[in-house]
Amino acid sequence: MIEEKSWFDKTVGEVARGLAGTLRHMLPSHPTFTTQYPEEKLPVPPGYRGEHVLKTDEQGRVKCVACFMCETVCPAECIKIVAGPSPWPDREKFPAVFEIDMLRCIYCGMCEEACPVDAIALTGVYNVVSQSRQEKIYDRERLLKNAPQSLHKYDPALSSQVRYPLPSAGGH
Ligand code: SF4
Ligand code: SF4
Secondary structure, eight states: OOOOOOHHIIIIIHHHHHHHHHHHHHSTTSOOOOOOTTTSOOOOOTTOOOSEEEOBOTTSOBOOOOOOHHHHHOTTOOEEEEEEEOSSTTOSEEEEEEEEETTTOOOOOHHHHHOTTOOEEEOSOOOOOOSSTGGGEEOHHHHHHSOHHHHHTTOHHHHTTOOOOOOSSSOO
């Protein structure tokens, strides 16, 4: 049988219990879970699927061979590649144009899975701001530059493949 609370308990009692809870949280000994973002950032978990990076080989050349696998598999149809004749003798084609519309992307990671030469990867970057929709269409150079420091967090081997400086604009 449920015991009916008295009028006093339902009013003053509930207020007192609420205040006690608030005061408990104000004690210095109470653990704090607040992260002072953006000054503090939590580490990105391994395998996080943020913005893409186009990787380079040991000679600093873009690894992509313009095979169109990622463009074909992309469910959001947000990758645009135009193949050009390769300037290097060890491959036929390279991406003369490589664009990703980051606003259409659903960050599924299928482009990374499909790539036969490990040329594209999703990184831990999630906080790059922009002033226009056009800025979020990343071209080849922008993708090459994208956040090598985020790769350090979960695969140090990958970081050696990205030799470009960090992008100056954005929310890093
Ligand atoms: S993460 Fe998915 S949606 Fe985004 S570009 Fe790659 S395949 Fe397309
Ligand atoms: S990134 Fe990979 S899958 Fe996409 S076109 Fe280049 S080589 Fe092919």
